Amino acid sequence: MNGIRFRLNGKDVCYEGSATDRLLDVLRDTYDMKSVKCGCKEGECGACAVLIDSVLYNSCCVAVGAVEAHEILTVEGFKETEQFKALSKAFAELSAVQCGFCIPGMVLASQALLMKNPHPTKEQVQEGLSGNLCRCTGYNAIVNAVLNASKEGDGLW
Amino acid sequence: MKDICKSVVKKDHDPKIKGETRYLVDYNLTDKGERILCGKLLHSPYAKARVLSVTVPDLPEGYFYIDKTDIPGDNNVNIVLDDTPVFCRDTVEYIGEPIAMVAGPDEKEVDRILSEIKVEFEELAPELDIRNGTKNFFEYEFGHGDVEKAFREADKIYEEEYLTGYQDQTYLEPQGMMAEPEENGVMYVHGSLQCAYYVHGAVMRALGVDASKVHIFQDPTGGGFGGKEDFPSIIGCQVAVAAKKANAPVRCVFDRREDLEFTPKRHPSLCRYKVAVKDGRVTGADCEVIFNAGAYSTLSAVVLQRGIIAAIGVYDIENVHVTGKAVKTNTNPCGAYRGFGAPQTFFAMETMMSHIAQDLGEDSIEFKERHFVKQGDTTSTSGRYHFPVPLPRMLAQVDEMADLRRKHKEYMKAQTGRYRRGIGFSAVFHGAGFTGSGERDFIKATAKLRKYKDGTVEVLASNGDIGQGVRTTFPKIVAHELNLPLEKVYYNHPDTARVPDSGPTVASRSLMIVGELLRRAAIKLRTIWRDNEEQEVEEHYKEPDFMIPFYLDRFEGDAYPTYAWAVSAVEVELDTYTGLSKILGAYGSFDVGTPVDYNIVMGQMEGGFLQGLGYASIEKMNYDNKGRIRNNSFTDYLIPTAMDVPNLQVKLYVEEYPDGPYGAKGAGELPLVAPPAAYIEAVEQAMGGSKRHKLSFIPFSAEDVIHELNKEVL
Numbered sequence: 061m062n063g064i065r066f067r068l069n070g071k072d073v074c075y076e077g078s079a080t081d082r083l084l085d086v087l088r089d090t091y092d093m094k095s096v097k098c099g100c101k102e103g104e105c106g107a108c109a110v111l112i113d114s115v116l117y118n119s120c121c122v123a124v125g126a127v128e129a130h131e132i133l134t135v136e137g138f139k140e141t142e143q144f145k146a147l148s149k150a151f152a153e154l155s156a157v158q159c160g161f162c163i164p165g166m167v168l169a170s171q172a173l174l175m176k177n178p179h180p181t182k183e184q185v186q187e188g189l190s191g192n193l194c195r196c197t198g199y200n201a202i203v204n205a206v207l208n209a210s211k212e213g214d215g216l217w
Numbered sequence: 218m219k220d221i222c223k224s225v226v227k228k229d230h231d232p233k234i235k236g237e238t239r240y241l242v243d244y245n246l247t248d249k250g251e252r253i254l255c256g257k258l259l260h261s262p263y264a265k266a267r268v269l270s271v272t273v274p275d276l277p278e279g280y281f282y283i284d285k286t287d288i289p290g291d292n293n294v295n296i297v298l299d300d301t302p303v304f305c306r307d308t309v310e311y312i313g314e315p316i317a318m319v320a321g322p323d324e325k326e327v328d329r330i331l332s333e334i335k336v337e338f339e340e341l342a343p344e345l346d347i348r349n350g351t352k353n354f355f356e357y358e359f360g361h362g363d364v365e366k367a368f369r370e371a372d373k374i375y376e377e378e379y380l381t382g383y384q385d386q387t388y389l390e391p392q393g394m395m396a397e398p399e400e401n402g403v404m405y406v407h408g409s410l411q412c413a414y415y416v417h418g419a420v421m422r423a424l425g426v427d428a429s430k431v432h433i434f435q436d437p438t439g440g441g442f443g444g445k446e447d448f449p450s451i452i453g454c455q456v457a458v459a460a461k462k463a464n465a466p467v468r469c470v471f472d473r474r475e476d477l478e479f480t481p482k483r484h485p486s487l488c489r490y491k492v493a494v495k496d497g498r499v500t501g502a503d504c505e506v507i508f509n510a511g512a513y514s515t516l517s518a519v520v521l522q523r524g525i526i527a528a529i530g531v532y533d534i535e536n537v538h539v540t541g542k543a544v545k546t547n548t549n550p551c552g553a554y555r556g557f558g559a560p561q562t563f564f565a566m567e568t569m570m571s572h573i574a575q576d577l578g579e580d581s582i583e584f585k586e587r588h589f590v591k592q593g594d595t596t597s598t599s600g601r602y603h604f605p606v607p608l609p610r611m612l613a614q615v616d617e618m619a620d621l622r623r624k625h626k627e628y629m630k631a632q633t634g635r636y637r638r639g640i641g642f643s644a645v646f647h648g649a650g651f652t653g654s655g656e657r658d659f660i661k662a663t664a665k666l667r668k669y670k671d672g673t674v675e676v677l678a679s680n681g682d683i684g685q686g687v688r689t690t691f692p693k694i695v696a697h698e699l700n701l702p703l704e705k706v707y708y709n710h711p712d713t714a715r716v717p718d719s720g721p722t723v724a725s726r727s728l729m730i731v732g733e734l735l736r737r738a739a740i741k742l743r744t745i746w747r748d749n750e751e752q753e754v755e756e757h758y759k760e761p762d763f764m765i766p767f768y769l770d771r772f773e774g775d776a777y778p779t780y781a782w783a784v785s786a787v788e789v790e791l792d793t794y795t796g797l798s799k800i801l802g803a804y805g806s807f808d809v810g811t812p813v814d815y816n817i818v819m820g821q822m823e824g825g826f827l828q829g830l831g832y833a834s835i836e837k838m839n840y841d842n843k844g845r846i847r848n849n850s851f852t853d854y855l856i857p858t859a860m861d862v863p864n865l866q867v868k869l870y871v872e873e874y875p876d877g878p879y880g881a882k883g884a885g886e887l888p889l890v891a892p893p894a895a896y897i898e899a900v901e902q903a904m905g906g907s908k909r910h911k912l913s914f915i916p917f918s919a920e921d922v923i924h925e926l927n928k929e930v931l
Contacts, residue, residue: 094243095236097439099389100473104851107389135236148234152226155816158824159684160233161389161439167234182863189859193851195387195440196684198823199859200867201816 066127068093069137079125083117084108086124087134095135095164099193106192109165110134116172116191135164143171146213150205158196166192170206178217179210221697221879224816227689228707229437229682241393241408241436247466253395254281256320256459256469257327259334260479261309264343264547264844268307268316272335280321280330283459290425294451295418298354301513301550303423303454308341310512311547312845313479315451320459320467343547345844347487347509350544354514355521359772361599362536364493367501371493375573379490379565380914381893383838383846384483384831386554387856388683390439392480393470394452396460402426404457407434408468410449411441412721413679417713419450420457431457432714441683442828443553446723447516448480478849481552482838484508484520484543488528488565493536494573499588501536504528506562510543511550517543520551522652522769524558526776529597530566531608531644532588537597548844553723555825555886559647560832560893564915567643567894575907581898582625582642586612589644600765600775607872608644611784611806615642618866619786619804628902638801640788641898643891648777649883650726653767654760660720662758664734666695666742670749674699674742676708676735678719680727685885686817687727693813694732694878698739699746717755725781725883728813732878734758761876779874781882782808785891787830791903793926796919798900800862803830803892808870810882815869818884822867825888831857833893833915 063074068091075086084101087093087110096119099107103121110119111133138144147170150156157163166189173180173188180188185206186199194202210217232238247253273282285292285304292306293299305316319330344351368374394408394416406420413433420431433453438445452469459467471480486508493501506525510517525541567585574584590596592605616622624640632638650656665677674695682688692706699706719731734756741754760778767774785805789798805826812818835855838848848854867888873880897912900922904910910925 092245094239097240097389098242099391100851102473102850102852105389105473135234139235148231151234152230153224155224155227155230155686155814155820157227157230157233158686158820159389159438159440160229160238161240163234164236186859186863191858193387193389193856193858195389195442195828195856196824197820198825198827198862198865200823200865201820203859 064124064128066129067131069133075124079123081124082120083122083124083127084119087119093134093136097161097164099161106165106169107162109168109192111168111172114172114175116169135167138168138171143213143216146216147209150209150212154201154205156197156201156205162192162194166194166202174210174217182207219811219879221693222812222815224814225689225693225703227686228692229688238437240390240439241395241468242470247397251466252322254320254322254463254465254467255324255327256318256456256467257331258315258469259317259319259331261305261312261314261316263309263338263340264312264345265341266309266338267341268305268309269337269339274330274333276330277326280319280326281459281463282317282319283462284317287462288423288458289461290423293422294454295422296447296450296515297518298514301451301515303458311549313549315455318455318459320463343844345546345548347485347507347544347546350546352545353542354510354545355518355543357522357525357541357772359598360538361595364501364503364536364538367493367536371495371500373494375492375494375569377490377569377572377913379488379568381486381561381564382916383485384554384836385477385838385854386442386444388440388442388444391471391473391476392445392448392452393468394449394456395466395468396456397466398460398464402430404431404460406431406453406457407436408449409438409445410435411445411681411683411723413681413711413713414718415447415721416450416453419454423454424457424461432712434712435681435710437710438681438683442555443557444481446553446721448552473851474849477854478846479549481515481550483554484510484551484558484561486561488562490565490569492569492573497577499532499534502529502534503538506541508543509546509548509551511546511548513550515550516552519652520553520558524562526597526652527559527562528566530563531590531646533590533594539597548840549846555828556889557886560890563645563890564893568897568913571898572907572911580626582622585644596776598776599773603763604779604874605872606782607808607870608782608784611782611808611870614806614868614870615784615786615804618868619788619802621786624788629906635793637791637793637903638789639791639899639902640786641895641902642786643895644784645891646780646782647725647883647887647890648780649729650777651724652776653769656730656758657760662720662731662734663717663755664719664731664738665717665753665755666735666738668742668752670751672705674701674706676706677716678731679711679716680719680722680731681711683722685821686814690728690813690817691732691735694736695739698736699743725885725887728881729877729883730758732813732881733876736878778876779882781884781887783887783891785895787892787895787899789899789903791900791922796922798834800830802864802866803862805867805888806870807867807888808872809884809887810874810877811871811880812869813878813881818869819867821884822888823865826865826867826892827857827862829889829892830862830896833896833917835916835918837916837918
């Protein structure tokens with residue numbers, strides 16, 4: 061079989077379509093990963109961000125052929141982890157989720173940041189989330205939630 | 218802080234953060250398991266043209282072409298006037314106007330068909346300039362005192378002109394609606410929307426059916442900010458007509474480019490102000506306000522009304538004359554955006570006051586402060602400020618946060634070097650609820666509570682949660698009055714088949730007006746509560762007794778029962794080499810009455826503040842000489858990121874409103890309104906003040922800074 065093999069949320073999958081298909085569409089349409097949102101389809105808004113080998117990518121700008129033999133994490137997989145729970149609790153405590161559309165991408169951006177830097181400064185969080193647009197919050201609640209998660213979830217990252 | 222202010226975990230937190238919330242685009246099939254057809258619009262490429270003929274290629278089986286001839290009812294979208302068509306009439310009036318829809322199972326095939334449709338146009342000359350609009354959709358005039366006398370007796374008269382640009386709401390979830398034919402000829406329409414009953418009225422009319430044959434549901438909505446007030450009615454009619462023809466579910470979801478280019482935005486404006494000053498005090502103001510409505514009138518009447526009511530800002534001025542016009546041009550119809558006309562006029566008035574103060578050699582904060590309205594003063598429309606006006610205390614709060622007064626004086630002194638600083642100040646109000654007698658005569662809100670046998674209580678209302686948190690705050694109010702744990706009270710997204718019309722989700726009205734109805738309903742339910750029984754209570758809106766009736770024909774009376782207030786300061790560091798203004802701090806004090814949930818209200822204030830800063834600085838959108846919007850992607854239309862305003866500080870000031878739940882007033886729109894003028898005053902100050910560089914338009918970009926600074930060299 062000539063499919064494209066990769067790991068998606070810890071499971072091996074084999075995609076039978078074209079290698080040039082957009083990862084965003086493949087994740088949403090073939091694997092039903094609906095947490096991956098389409099906000100612009102041109103790599104600007106971050107709503108479709110996923111982790112590829114723990115690095116944050118906008119899945120609208122990735123051809124599925126490029127992820128062969130790599131590991132993809134979406135919120136469907138991430139939500140089972142302790143790190144997610146710490147982030148979710150911190151977001152909840154500050155009501156950092158408004159319309160919710162940017163949030164799955166934002167959570168994965170937070171995870172990517174904390175994996176690289178478990179104790180970021182406020183400026184580092186702002187930079188780490190700067191590829192993810194949120195129109196609702198003004199970012200304060202989200203940035204503070206990530207800082208709180210980093211403190212309270214100490215040791216998780 | 219009252220008990221009700223304490224923050225709770227938002228009811229929709231968990232499904233949203235886990236990515237489990239299903240937005241419209243996330244349905245693979247309908248709830249009944251039916252396949253959904255993809256509907257896409259054929260947009261006009263011309264700003265004005267006669268449509269001579271349309272040639273549609275042979276359609277494969279299961280594909281449909283839908284245009285005005287398929288509309289069973291009336292080709293008018295029910296908004297304010299009857300001029301916005303569902304599909305274009307004999308002419309197209311702006312670039313992007315929907316001519317037809319193609320619907321079918323495969324999106325790529327739909328795209329192919331769309332690209333092969335041949336439309337023969339006779340191009341006509343479009344009107345693109347707000348200064349020579351082809352007609353005025355709406356005109357208003359009002360005033361008080363004798364403005365001519367004020368000018369005759371003035372020591373000095375100031376005349377200035379202000380321009381503001383488009384602003385796009387840029388909700389992260391683009392527009393989208395779906396229609397599903399049900400049994401017995403019922404059409405079910407749902408999607409990303411703010412006003413379920415607006416869509417209901419519109420679809421009934423387009424399909425030519427009575428109320429029972431249509432029901433509307435709000436799907437979880439990824440942001441609105443006004444952008445999903447009227448537009449879902451338009452797409453809702455289009456998909457309903459398509460679904461009727463195809464006898465199958467049809468969904469139309471815009472991509473980002475379509476959304477930025479072809480959906481409503483904030484009205485660009487031109488304000489001409491003439492102000493009389495005598496003995497250091499403003500004695501008269503003549504304000505001419507022109508809004509670019511675009512090709513159809515949509516919501517422009519009400520946007521313009523709110524705009525001109527705010528024309529003289531938060532100031533007590535004896536003689537006032539205001540005219541407002543919403544002008545037709547062959548451009549994209551403008552609509553609702555947080556602030557609803559007021560950001561434009563507040564920008565004009567705040568900037569005018571600053572410029573006058575600088576000319577008089579007075580600190581503009583002190584000059585504005587001397588003119589603040591007080592409780593009991595007359596409003597621009599000869600109504601009354603019935604409640605305390607806390608602006609002086611809010612200014613003190615911002616002064617403490619920002620060291621405003623000291624810096625404002627210091628930065629006024631001549632600066633040299635590459636980096637120069639400025640701090641600006643602005644004060645505004647926002648009237649909550651519909652303008653004038655709208656709540657009483659037009660909306661007539663009804664809200665219900667239904668208690669089930671198991672003791673749970675459901676809120677029945679039509680206000681949609683678009684991120685602002687009504688799914689949490691409504692139940693919070695009800696649970697509070699009934700002494701129930703919050704888990705026992707819930708509020709689903711509204712379906713018009715199940716909920717009464719408590720009015721649209723607009724005008725910062727949901728919490729203040731519908732929240733109060735729910736509070737009263739809960740008290741009623743408490744008094745008749747019987748265990749193990751299903752019970753229902755209902756409440757209707759009643760205008761507060763103290764209001765001076767508003768007459769639209771004379772434009773006179775209380776435009777709003779009460780006002781929320783905002784004071785903001787913005788500090789910038791301007792790089793005179795690159796033109797970039799770094800925002801060092803953005804500070805706001807907001808009085809929205811009692812916050813029914815502290816975090817939720819803070820989220821509204823911070824989010825709105827940032828949108829206001831974007832509006833003033835980087836959110837530039839305009840059209841070319843053919844009328845085509847040039848900024849239709851996030852590469853060309855920039856909205857603030859997490860790095861743009863690193864130091865945003867907000868405080869709440871509470872002046873309780875007796876007719877709002879627990880003292881709450883409207884909150885959502887207020888925070889956007891003040892920052893633009895504060896930002897511009899800050900940039901202007903960094904450039905040496907208005908005597909050297911008089912800034913009078915927004916957005917004011919880095920390029921504009923350089924352009925302005927270059928005048929010094931020439």
